[in-house]
Amino acid sequence: MQYFLLCAIFGATFIAMAVSGEVDNDRLKAPVWSVQFEYEQLNMTMTHSQKVSFIITGIEPSWNRDFELHVWHDNEAVAYVDRVETVFSSGDGETGMVKGNFTIKAVLLGYTQVYVELQRTGYEAERSQQSMKVIVTRSMTLLDMIFNISVGCFVMVIYVNFGAVLDLEALKRIVLCPVGPVIGLFCQFMVMPILSFLIGYYLFREMIELRLGLFFLGVSPAGGSSNIFAVLLNGNLNLSITMTAISNLAAFGMMPLWIFTLGALIFRDGNFAIPYKSIASISCTLVVPIAVGIMLQQYAPEVTKRISKLLKPISLLLILSITFFGCILNSYMFKLLSLEVLIGSCILPWLGYIIGWLIATGLRQPPKDAITIAIETGIQNIGIAIFMLNFTLPQPQADMTTAVPIANSLATPLPLLLIYFIKLCFCRKGEKAVEEESPNKETELVAIMEKGQEQETKKFPQ
Known part of the structure; x- marks a missing residue:
């Protein structure tokens, strides 16, 4: 009985792992479409901006243009994307194509990745496997x-x-x-x-x-x-x-x-x-x-x-x-x-x-x-x-x-x-203290000398 119970536990565990693996595989499944950026790696200097074009191919006709397009970046402190413009153009009947461009502005030294996301209504956003690396350096002024x-x-x-x-x-x-x-x-x-x-x-x-x-x-x-x-x-x-x-x-x-x-x-x-x-x-x-x-x-x-x-x-x-x-x-x-x-x-x-x-x-x-x-x-x-x-x-x-x-x-x-x-x-305070002490000592010395002279005159009157 115990043997069958152990087999049942191991079997249930195996099925659960298989199901979770299938779910994970579906979740991590790569999108059918792909994006091609104008640059594989874009080198920029701080405070400069650059216009970059891109083409998305392999979009399924069933989407029927019912999706949103976003261009994202990993590190906004280094560079950020601004003013995305897109133009939808039909493909070969089986797949669709999107052409567009965006402006990227460099902020600070470093590097970031720029990628594209497509999101249909009621579905999770799909992120492109392709990305563009942006390297921001400084210029000697x-x-x-x-x-x-x-x-x-x-x-x-x-x-x-x-x-x-x-x-x-x-x-x-x-x-x-x-x-x-x-x-x-x-x-x-x-x-x-x-x-x-x-x-x-x-x-x-x-x-x-x-x-x-x-x-x-x-x-x-x-x-x-x-x-x-x-x-x-x-x-x-x-x-x-x-x-x-x-x-x-x-x-x-x-x-x-x-x-x-x-x-x-x-x-x-x-x-x-x-x-x-x-x-x-x-x-x-x-x-x-x-x-x-x-x-x-x-x-x-x-x-x-x-x-x-x-x-x-x-x-x-x-x-x-x-x-x-x-x-x-x-x-x-x-x-x-x-x-x-x-x-x-x-x-x-x-x-x-x-x-x-x-x-x-x-x-x-x-x-x-x-x-x-x-x-x-x-x-x-x-x-x-x-x-x-x-x-x-x-x-x-x-x-x-x-x-x-x-x-x-x-x-x-x-x-x-x-x-x-x-x-x-x-040092300045010490110098001032010495200067203040020196006149006091001089007056004391003069007073002692005057007292001595008075005593001498009393002892030996003229």
Whole structure:
């Protein structure tokens, strides 16, 4: 009896699965008709629109034009469809045909799929198997070119100033006893790559592009703005310039090492190359203006004195102007900044500052050197990271991934600028306190002297 009962249960289960499978097959049954778009893949730039024609064939005569046609898209934030126009034309007697066109408008970086749906009265809508892929990228404008050129010129002037105030004797001592640069290299190419990998793994586990963006940022060498902050925060400028130069040279070997080890875990089948030319050009642009500044220091000392007075204000102006105008020109990027991107972009440099300072302080480095090592550790070369992403990934993924380095460029200077302004305020208050105390001390001293004279006159009257 039990045997027959088990057979009946298994039989009922099998029939139920078969029936549900038939229902699912009917539900997933592909439509008879098909659509052909003018483009298989449409490449557009932001804020532009494009008219696209399409032809639908294989419509059953029984439909008798009693249906509605809709053109849909997957991601309205990237692009949306507007003004659909259709013209019904009869076919060969057995099937019908529809010709039409629609306008698609690009909004933001990314990609979306456009497809067609036909819906008869009383029936579920049928979605086309064919679709058109739309890729939206950005175009380089005249303002972008002007901004890039002006920033380049500004940076050249800053590095000429660096060379003009560079202490050559202190630089020799650093080279002969490179304790600071060795600590900086360890923090830059051991701590930061591992840190960026772990942060990306836990924050962007399912978003490979963002993990890659953060990792490429972590394996990049030190950024040039570290020298500027070393000046603003009274760090060791000689050590900062030496560490930046060594970091950019070491990147030739360390970047491939990390990309082919931890990077292989992020994407195994990606074809990418290390931008050796970019690293070399950055090293040259760093060395040439510094050499010009050293020549001015040797042959035009009067000019050097005038330049050195403008170093801090020009450095601060450069950082603020790059941040402000960069945000305006790349305002579209703010739409791509998710909470995870912002958190990851803040954690990486801020932890870099803390870890770099702790390691340098634990190894008994002077306070100025510890500050410099912390700055060099936390500030990455964003230009190299963006270049690598653009070289590695197709568009628009490359531009979308650069949201991580751009968010990092906004988050990196925040704690340093905060420390600078706090220091500036406290220094001014301290100077005022000293000025207020000094006249009080002078009056007290005068009163004591007058009292002494009175006592002397009483003892020894004339």
